[in-house]
Amino acid sequence: MTAVAKPRYQQLKELIITRISSGELRPRDRVPSENELVALMQVSRMTANRALRELTDEGYVERIAGRGTYVADQRSRSHVLEVQNIADEITGRGHAHSCEVLRQSLQHARGEVARALDVEQGTDIFHLLLVHFENGVPVQVEDRHVIADFAPDCLEQDFRAVTPSAYLTAVAPLQEAEQAVRAVRPTEAVRRHLQMSDGEPCLVVLRRTWSDGRPVTFARLHHPGSRYELTGYYTPPGTPRSPATKVVGLEKLEDEH
Amino acid sequence: MTAVAKPRYQQLKELIITRISSGELRPRDRVPSENELVALMQVSRMTANRALRELTDEGYVERIAGRGTYVADQRSRSHVLEVQNIADEITGRGHAHSCEVLRQSLQHARGEVARALDVEQGTDIFHLLLVHFENGVPVQVEDRHVIADFAPDCLEQDFRAVTPSAYLTAVAPLQEAEQAVRAVRPTEAVRRHLQMSDGEPCLVVLRRTWSDGRPVTFARLHHPGSRYELTGYYTPPGTPRSPATKVVGLEKLEDEH
DNA sequence: TGCTGCAAGTTGTATATACAACCTGTTTAA
DNA sequence: TTAAACAGGTTGTATATACAACTTGCAGCA
Numbered sequence: 249m250t251a252v253a254k255p256r257y258q259q260l261k262e263l264i265i266t267r268i269s270s271g272e273l274r275p276r277d278r279v280p281s282e283n284e285l286v287a288l289m290q291v292s293r294m295t296a297n298r299a300l301r302e303l304t305d306e307g308y309v310e311r312i313a314g315r316g317t318y319v320a321d322q323r324s325r326s327h328v329l330e331v332q333n334i335a336d337e338i339t340g341r342g343h344a345h346s347c348e349v350l351r352q353s354l355q356h357a358r359g360e361v362a363r364a365l366d367v368e369q370g371t372d373i374f375h376l377l378l379v380h381f382e383n384g385v386p387v388q389v390e391d392r393h394v395i396a397d398f399a400p401d402c403l404e405q406d407f408r409a410v411t412p413s414a415y416l417t418a419v420a421p422l423q424e425a426e427q428a429v430r431a432v433r434p435t436e437a438v439r440r441h442l443q444m445s446d447g448e449p450c451l452v453v454l455r456r457t458w459s460d461g462r463p464v465t466f467a468r469l470h471h472p473g474s475r476y477e478l479t480g481y482y483t484p485p486g487t488p489r490s491p492a493t494k495v496v497g498l499e500k501l502e503d504e505h
Numbered sequence: 506m507t508a509v510a511k512p513r514y515q516q517l518k519e520l521i522i523t524r525i526s527s528g529e530l531r532p533r534d535r536v537p538s539e540n541e542l543v544a545l546m547q548v549s550r551m552t553a554n555r556a557l558r559e560l561t562d563e564g565y566v567e568r569i570a571g572r573g574t575y576v577a578d579q580r581s582r583s584h585v586l587e588v589q590n591i592a593d594e595i596t597g598r599g600h601a602h603s604c605e606v607l608r609q610s611l612q613h614a615r616g617e618v619a620r621a622l623d624v625e626q627g628t629d630i631f632h633l634l635l636v637h638f639e640n641g642v643p644v645q646v647e648d649r650h651v652i653a654d655f656a657p658d659c660l661e662q663d664f665r666a667v668t669p670s671a672y673l674t675a676v677a678p679l680q681e682a683e684q685a686v687r688a689v690r691p692t693e694a695v696r697r698h699l700q701m702s703d704g705e706p707c708l709v710v711l712r713r714t715w716s717d718g719r720p721v722t723f724a725r726l727h728h729p730g731s732r733y734e735l736t737g738y739y740t741p742p743g744t745p746r747s748p749a750t751k752v753v754g755l756e757k758l759e760d761e762h
Numbered sequence: 763t764g765c766t767g768c769a770a771g772t773t774g775t776a777t778a779t780a781c782a783a784c785c786t787g788t789t790t791a792a
Numbered sequence: 793t794t795a796a797a798c799a800g801g802t803t804g805t806a807t808a809t810a811c812a813a814c815t816t817g818c819a820g821c822a
Contacts, residue, residue, distance in 0.1 A: 255775060281802060292777045297803080305562070313803040314785030427737050431688035431708035431730035449706030449730065451688035473688035473706065480684050512805060538772060549807040554773080570773040571815030 256291050260299035263289075268308060268319055269417065279309055279317040334390075334469075335411045338382045346384070347408045350441075351377035354396065354403065361393050364456060364466045372396035374403065376412055379441050386442045389470040398464050412465075420459035427455040429478065434470065442472045449473040513548050517556035520546075525565060525576055536566055536574040591647075591726075592668045595639045603641070604665045607698075608634035611653065611660065618650050621713060621723045629653035631660070633669055636698050643699045646727040655721050669722075677716035684712040686735065691727065699729045706730040 254262075267273040280288060285296035300317055303309045311317045338345040357371040365373070373393050380388040392412050394402060398420045405415055416422070434442070434450040444450075453469040511519075524530040537545060542553035557574055560566045568574045595602040614628040622630070630650050637645040649669050651659060655677045662672055691699070691707040701707075710726040 257775080283802080294778085295776060297805095298775095300803090311803065312785080313783065314801080316785095316802060429686055429708070429735040429737075431706040431728075433704060433706060433730075447690060447704065449688040449690060451686070451708075471688075473690075478686040480686075514805080540772080551808085552806060554775095555805095557773090568773060569815080570813065571771080573772060573815095 256289075257295050257299040257302070260285065260289060260291065260296060261303055264299070264303060265308060269422075271418065273319050275319050275321045277319045279319060281316055333411055333413045334380050334388050335414070338380070338387075341382075343383045346381045347411070348379045348381070349376075349407050350379065351375060352403060352405075352407065357393075361466060365393065365395055365463045367395060367463075374399065376402075376407065378407060378412070380411075385475065387471060387476055389438055389441050391468040391470070392465060393467070394465045395463070398459065412467075416457075416465055420464050422457050422459065424458040425455060426457075427453055429453055431473070438470050442470065444472045445474070451476055451478070453478070513546075514552050514556040514559070517542065517546060517548065517553060518560055521556070521560060522565060530576050532576050532578045534576045536576060538573055590668055590670045591637050591645050592671070595637070595644075598639075600640045603638045604668070605636045605638070606634075606664050607636065608632060609660060609662075609664065614650075618723060622650065622652055622720045624652060624720075631656065633659075633664065635664060635669070637668075642732065644728060644733055646695055646698050648725040648727070649722060650724075651722045652720070655716065669724075673714075673722055677721050681715040682712060683714075684710055686710055688730070695727050699727065701729045702731070708733055708735070710735070 264273070264279060273279065279300070282293050282296040282300060285291065285299070286293050289296070300309065300311065304311050304317075307320055309317050310320050335345045335347070353375050355373050355375045357365060357367050357369060357373045361373065362369050362371065365371075367373075372395075374396055376390065376392040376394070378390040378392075379386050380390060390412065394412075394416065396402070399416065402415075407415070430452045432450050432452050434444060434448075438444075438450060439448075442450075451471040451473050453467075453471075455467045455469065456463050457465050521530070521536060530536065536557070539550050539553040539557060542548065542556070543550050546553070557566065557568065561568050561574075564577055566574050567577045592602045592604070610632050612630050612632045614622065614624050614626060614630045618630065619626050619628065622628075624630075629652075631653055633647065633649040633651070635647040635649075636643050637647060647669065651669075651673065653659070656673065659672075664672070687709045689707050689709050691701060691705075695701075695707060696705075699707075708728040708730050710724075710728075712724045712726070713720050714722050
């Protein structure tokens, strides 16, 4: 490890973020005060202050002068987590989520999966194949590969109760994600799993996520084009407030060129 | 004014932001260094440092150790502008962008376009229909509606030279954007414009953008599924550094369930 | 000429210190 | 009993200082 030491305020931030994402610190819990961090971590108060202040800006904690620092309620964790956990997305709409596990096995990395995860051919990989349902209607086929080292108890999990993404974020905190969205013709197997009509296209999300600078998981998420869309809402940085903009769902549109 | 004096770092930030938005400081211009601010504004270096550091986080300036602080280019405005201007995207890959204008007319808002733009039926609307080419191959059909009030000279523009999104961001600064991504079967007209093979699906982006709290434009962007994908790279707020993560393009993947 | 090394300026980080403002619970005084 | 005052802890800000790492230009040297 010839790595240069990270700044101390950054170490402090990562320490607290880790405690939050691991569940050790839960929303509304109290975070150590600046003076406590000074004593615990052997830093100056200004360094602890910078760490906590930046965590405030980033939405992880809330600070109240005279009271203390508290873990923020997990509001809208922009994009990544939203899109990632389809169970939360479905239940957030007030619908019922269910899940069928088609495959949950240990395999050896081959070909493009090995390349995508940046591991040697033959490395132990867990392979998961799930179908997610919204009110009983299939909306996603999740084809996921996980590096076995990161999730040793992957085979024992019951993914009908906890989605793979929720499980993975608990095991290895998500740090980076790369994704690509494509429109493709489904294979016959996918078409059958999603109960798609003939000729209906698939919306596919390919996603790799990193933890500690290494790829951890690689997922292919297939959705029926007629029943699923990705939505996003953006504001440019600087004036990030979007107070009263009614997010009218884009209507179904016909092409008429 | 019974207002309590604003913090000095905040005053510094607002001073610099004012200079930028007034045009006094332009992109790539040099911003006073910390030591210069110390001398000019009678603050300590740490206070000047905090002001410039927060302006960096908010995207207003860029800092280079050993060089100085410079007004940021407005380019890397995450996601929105990237995806929005397909010409920049194509030329950024080192490819040739060209464009064919199929329609450029004044119409009256009807039906779902009126609803999407939140205007009365019959309001004046510009309708643009373009095809974008990458190295001579069609990659996008841009079907765009613009509220006429915002762009009175829309009919005089030559959109082969300046893309509508570049023109619009010049006329009305983009402030908010809502978008949805779908996979659909193309209409025959779109299929012909994009020279798509039979049965090939379309990746469609529906986007509305706001300026000053009002919808300004509504676009339907059709892409050939076999030749186009949306990519994104995310880091959760907090550890935004992505130093050595080689963004290996996700390979073409076959489904083999 | 061409190269090295140094000096000056800049940002990045870290510390010690100080005071103000705020919140809470306790003590004190009316 | 009630209200005011106080003490202690917390965050928010500001300053002075220090050192490291980086960039650039220049002086000096081979």
